[in-house]
Amino acid sequence: MCGVALKLRGFPAEREKIIEMRVNMDNEFDTNLNSENVQPAPEEAAPESIPAAEGAPAESAPAPETAAETAAPAEPVKKKKKKKRFTLKKEFTIFAISAAFCFTACFFAPADIFIGNQHDFAISAPRILYPLFEAACITTVALMIFLNIMLAINVRLWKIVSSLISGLLLAGYSQMMLMNGRMVSITGDAAPYSVRSKFNLANLAIFIAITLTPTLFMIISGDLKKKKKNRFHMRALTYISVALFIMQGVGIGGRLAKIGIEKSDDSQFESFFSLNGATDLSSDENIVVFLTDRLDADWMETLLDDYPELNDELADFTFYANNTSGYTNTFPAVPQMLTAHKYDGGEWVPYLDEGWKGQTVPRRLHENGYTVNMLIDSSTTFSKYSNLKGQCDNIRSAENFVDYNYFGPHGILRTMAHFSLGKLSPYLVKGRLMNGYAADFSSKFYVITADIPERLDASIGMDSDMKIYQYVKKNGINANSPSKTFTFIHLDFMHDNSKALSNLYDGFEGEVDKYTTARGGFELLNTYFEEMKKAGVYDNSTIVVLGDHGHPPVEIEVDKKKSLEESVRTSLFIKPAGAKGDKLTINKEAELSNDYFPASILDFAGISHDDLGPSYNELMASGNYPERYLKVYCWHGIGNIEDILKYEISGDASDFSNWKVVERKGKPATE
Numbered sequence: 001m002c003g004v005a006l007k008l009r010g011f012p013a014e015r016e017k018i019i020e021m022r023v024n025m026d027n028e029f030d031t032n033l034n035s036e037n038v039q040p041a042p043e044e045a046a047p048e049s050i051p052a053a054e055g056a057p058a059e060s061a062p063a064p065e066t067a068a069e070t071a072a073p074a075e076p077v078k079k080k081k082k083k084k085r086f087t088l089k090k091e092f093t094i095f096a097i098s099a100a101f102c103f104t105a106c107f108f109a110p111a112d113i114f115i116g117n118q119h120d121f122a123i124s125a126p127r128i129l130y131p132l133f134e135a136a137c138i139t140t141v142a143l144m145i146f147l148n149i150m151l152a153i154n155v156r157l158w159k160i161v162s163s164l165i166s167g168l169l170l171a172g173y174s175q176m177m178l179m180n181g182r183m184v185s186i187t188g189d190a191a192p193y194s195v196r197s198k199f200n201l202a203n204l205a206i207f208i209a210i211t212l213t214p215t216l217f218m219i220i221s222g223d224l225k226k227k228k229k230n231r232f233h234m235r236a237l238t239y240i241s242v243a244l245f246i247m248q249g250v251g252i253g254g255r256l257a258k259i260g261i262e263k264s265d266d267s268q269f270e271s272f273f274s275l276n277g278a279t280d281l282s283s284d285e286n287i288v289v290f291l292t293d294r295l296d297a298d299w300m301e302t303l304l305d306d307y308p309e310l311n312d313e314l315a316d317f318t319f320y321a322n323n324t325s326g327y328t329n330t331f332p333a334v335p336q337m338l339t340a341h342k343y344d345g346g347e348w349v350p351y352l353d354e355g356w357k358g359q360t361v362p363r364r365l366h367e368n369g370y371t372v373n374m375l376i377d378s379s380t381t382f383s384k385y386s387n388l389k390g391q392c393d394n395i396r397s398a399e400n401f402v403d404y405n406y407f408g409p410h411g412i413l414r415t416m417a418h419f420s421l422g423k424l425s426p427y428l429v430k431g432r433l434m435n436g437y438a439a440d441f442s443s444k445f446y447v448i449t450a451d452i453p454e455r456l457d458a459s460i461g462m463d464s465d466m467k468i469y470q471y472v473k474k475n476g477i478n479a480n481s482p483s484k485t486f487t488f489i490h491l492d493f494m495h496d497n498s499k500a501l502s503n504l505y506d507g508f509e510g511e512v513d514k515y516t517t518a519r520g521g522f523e524l525l526n527t528y529f530e531e532m533k534k535a536g537v538y539d540n541s542t543i544v545v546l547g548d549h550g551h552p553p554v555e556i557e558v559d560k561k562k563s564l565e566e567s568v569r570t571s572l573f574i575k576p577a578g579a580k581g582d583k584l585t586i587n588k589e590a591e592l593s594n595d596y597f598p599a600s601i602l603d604f605a606g607i608s609h610d611d612l613g614p615s616y617n618e619l620m621a622s623g624n625y626p627e628r629y630l631k632v633y634c635w636h637g638i639g640n641i642e643d644i645l646k647y648e649i650s651g652d653a654s655d656f657s658n659w660k661v662v663e664r665k666g667k668p669a670t671e
Contacts (some may be wrong), residue, residue, distance in 0.1 A: 085151060093238045094151070097162055098143040100241035101169045107136035108248040109176060110420040115255045119348050119639040120186075120379055122442040122459055123404070123412070124263035131406060131413055156224050159234065163214040166237045171210040172424035173244055179203055180423065183430070184558055185635045186437050192558070193431035200427040207426040262349050262383070266446075270399045271385040275471045276454040277373040277394025278489060281532065282481040285577070286541035287370075287604050288532075289488045290525060291334060292518075293460070293495035295547030297321050297569035297654075299514065304584075307519050311584040313526050316575045317545070318585040320616075323572035323592040324653050325549040328632050329641065331380040333548040333594065334490065338362060338381065340598040340612050345666065348639045349383045356387035361598050363391040365486045368607050374488045375468065378458035379439060381490070385458075401450040410444035438462070438496050460490045462498040469504065469524045477531040486605070493521040494547075542604045545573040546594065556644055557634050563645065567656045568630065570594060574616070576604075591625035591651065592616055628653070629662075 114121060114128050121128060143165075151158040182199070184191045193200070214237060218224060223233045281288075301321065304310055327333040332343035332351070341355030362372045373394040382388060385395055405411040415437070422433035440461030448455060453471070456464055468489065492498075499512045501520035508516055525545065532538040550568040555561045572592060596616055602608070603615035619625055632645040646663035653659075661669045 085155065086148075090151065090234075091148075093162070093234050094144050094147045095140075096238045096241040096245070097166055097169075098140045098147065100245040101165055102139040102143055103136045103245060104169060104173060104248060105420055105424060106139050106417075107132045108252055109172075109423050110416040111252055112255065113419050113423065114416070115252070115259055117639050118259070118262040119383065120439070120442065121263075121445075122378065123445050124266045125261045126264065127266060127404060127445070128412065128416070132416060135413060159218060159224065160215060162234070162237060163218050164211070166241065167211040167214045169241070169244065170214070171207045174210055175203075175207060175426060176423050179206070179426075182427065182558075183423075186434065186439060186441065191431060191435055193427050193429075193434065196428070204426045204428050266402070270397050270402060271395055272398055272448070272452070272455045273375050273458060274373075274394040274396045274454045275375070275456050275468065276475075278375050278468075278487055279472060279475060279477050279531075280371075280373065280481045280485070281477060281479055281487070281535065281537040281541065282371075282483060282485050283479040283537060284540070285484040286537055287365075287486045287544075287601060288541055289486075289544045289546075289601070290528075291337075291488065291490045292493040292521065292545055292547055292571070293330060293491060294514075294549065294551065295494055295518070295545075295571040296550035297323065297547075297571045299494065299518070299551065300571040303515060303518055303522075306515060307522075310519075310522060313522065314573065314584040315581045316579045317543075317573040317581075318575075318587055320572040320574065320590055320592050321569065321586060321588045322590060322653050323546070323570050323594070324568070324628050324630055324649055325547070325570040325594045326630060328549050328553050328568065328630065329635050330377070330548050331641070334376070334381045337548070337594060337597045338376075338488070345643055352381075352383045353387065356382060356391075360391060361601050362388075362486065362488075364602060364607055365605060366391050366393075368605065369483055370605065371481050371483050371485045372488075373485065375456055375460075375464070376458075376488065376490045377440075377460040379442075379460075396455070398448050398450060398452055398455065401448045401452075402446055403449050404446050405444060410441065412445050415441060415445070440464075440492075461492050462496055462501060465492050465498070465521070465524060466500050469527060472524075472528055472531055477528070477535040477537065479535045479537050484605075486601070491521060491524070494518040540577055541575075542577045543573075543575040544601075545571075546597070547571045548594070552635075553632050556632060563661060564632065564647070564656075564659070567653055567659060569653050588652070588654075590616075590620050591628065591653070592619065593628040595628070 110132055111129055114125070118125065147158060147162060147165075150161045214233075218233045221233060300319070304319075325333055326336065327343075331348065335341070335352055335355055336343055339355035339358060339360045341351070341358055341360075343351055362374065366372050371393050372391055374388070374392050375394075376382065378384075388395060406413050408414075418433045418437070422430045425433065438461055440457070440459035440463070443457045443459035443461065443463070456467060468491070494514050494517060496517070497512050497514060498517045498520070501524070502508045502512050502516040504520035504523035505516070508520065510516070529538060529543075532541065547570040550570045553564055553568065555565050556563070572594075596614060596619065599609040599612040600615040600617070602612065603617055609615065614622075628649045630647045630649060631643065632647070634642040634644050636642060643666045644664070645661055648660045648662045649658055650660075651658045663669055
């Protein structure tokens with residue numbers, strides 16, 4: 001065959017002869033097959049090719065075929081199409097779930113808290129909202145990466161994790177919108193969130209049930225089976241996530257449009273109240289006022305019984321035990337005392353701005369030759385330092401020394417995360433997140449990088465009380481003021497429990513409570529009085545110590561009852577200039593009120609006050625006491641209070657039968 005092959009390749013004439021011979025052999029073989037005498041060979045023994053018979057025409061000769069070539073063509077094998085694990089639909093689901101979950105926790109919930117309570121925050125809106133938005137974006141990307149990792153590992157694992165996250169989102173949103181009716185304001189008091197009451201346990205059970213519902217539905221529907229093609233479950237989670245994102249976005253936009261931004265810059269944090277100014281008194285004449293927060297008269301009477309030495313330390317004072325406040329909260333009690341501007345509801349900032357523009361007590365004193373020094377709270381008493389221009393002399397500047405705390409203890413993002421999760425979580429978890437914060441929480445949001453010993457934060461709290469004490473203890477009181485002075489110092493005092501303040505009393509032992517804290521507070525006052533005596537300015541000074549309000553109306557704020565269950569009196573101590581006594585005097589007859597404070601301060605200074613009504617001295621001299629009024633507000637956070645009741649009080653305020661409801665929700669009472 002090798003030789004033939006070579007010939008075929010090398011000689012064309014010989015090639016044609018060979019082809020003709022093979023055709024003839026094939027024709028001959030076909031003739032033999034049609035003959036009766038020829039028996040066909042078994043199929044398996046048939047040769048692959050037989051030459052055709054001679055003489056057959058070449059053009060009719062079929063091409064040789066093999067057995068394989070004559071067999072029926074095989075059906076093509078269909079390859080099973082492999083499903084893509086990463087698709088646009090799945091990625092959109094991942095994005096929707098991640099964005100809805102992270103923006104709810106990191107932006108929508110905390111931003112809603114801030115927008116509704118802006119006056120409670122010491123810093124401006126951009127310092128809060130921009131970092132929250134950035135945190136929401138970063139956590140969204142992180143959660144998307146995590147869910148894609150779950151998808152890469154196993155599709156069913158991805159579905160389970162996505163369902164749990166979506167369930168947690170639904171539970172948090174439901175808690176925030178429908179089940180937070182028993183939340184209380186951040187005042188520093190411990191909230192009863194961790195009590196295992198029936199309500200709190202039921203709330204926890206509902207929260208867990210909502211969290212697990214999407215996952216249980218997915219299991220019951222069989223969506224986790226390998227060959228299950230039902231895409232309804234993940235599609236539903238996508239739609240729900242998109243809907244929650246849009247609803248909350250529209251809600252935040254609506255609140256901003258309605259309320260607006262109260263603070264757009266932080267330039268005011270360059271300013272501060274100087275402790276040095278508050279310790280500069282005059283050898284001529286001084287009026288010194290200590291506003292002791294929550295100094296309830298009932299509590300004060302207990303203090304005098306438990307610590308009888310106070311009767312000697314306050315020997316030059318008279319305790320007016322039949323005194324009341326006009327309100328149950330620091331706002332509007334304190335700003336009304338200083339501005340004489342009546343509060344009858346409405347937004348806080350416009351009220352404060354309007355009040356400080358008028359003929360305030362500090363302004364009138366300043367215009368009559370007094371140097372005015374104040375240590376007051378920016379959250380409840382004024383909205384910005386410019387309010388106090390021309391009527392406060394101890395404001396200083398710390399320009400270029402302000403830094404902001406985002407991630408440190410009590411920093412902006414850490415605090416807002418606690419507030420947000422506290423809003424979204426069931427009650428039994430809220431206590432771990434919300435307790436421990438006081439009304440001055442935002443004072444830790446920024447720091448002054450320079451060491452300025454005389455600087456005091458404008459947010460009053462236990463830290464400010466201790467700083468005042470330490471400054472007075474170290475620097476004393478002086479008589480360097482060239483003019484008469486009016487000094488107003490707001491102390492946290494009995495508002496929050498403080499171990500540091502309790503420890504100022506040498507005999508302190510046991511547990512810290514409001515009484516041990518107040519006893520330490522009186523050590524602070526006594527230190528100030530002793531330093532005044534050393535400076536020779538105690539005798540020529542009129543000193544007033546009073547509470548801004550009495551004990552909080554817990555029965556209304558927390559227990560949701562319709563009325564008070566007992567009287568609320570507010571302590572008032574006065575030492576006139578030159579007063580001397582052997583023991584504290586207690587007066588239960590004079591029917592006084594904090595509403596008479598503005599007129600009384602001007603009366604002590606010898607300034608006309610006819611437009612402000614009678615003073616303490618004028619009422620006691622006449623013996624003609626008009627009815628007093630106390631308004632009960634339900635405090636929902638700074639900038640948000642609800643008008644509940646107005647009481648008319650006549651005679652002895654400690655006798656609750658002398659209290660009469662005259663208004664409910666701002667309307668005349670019908671009962």
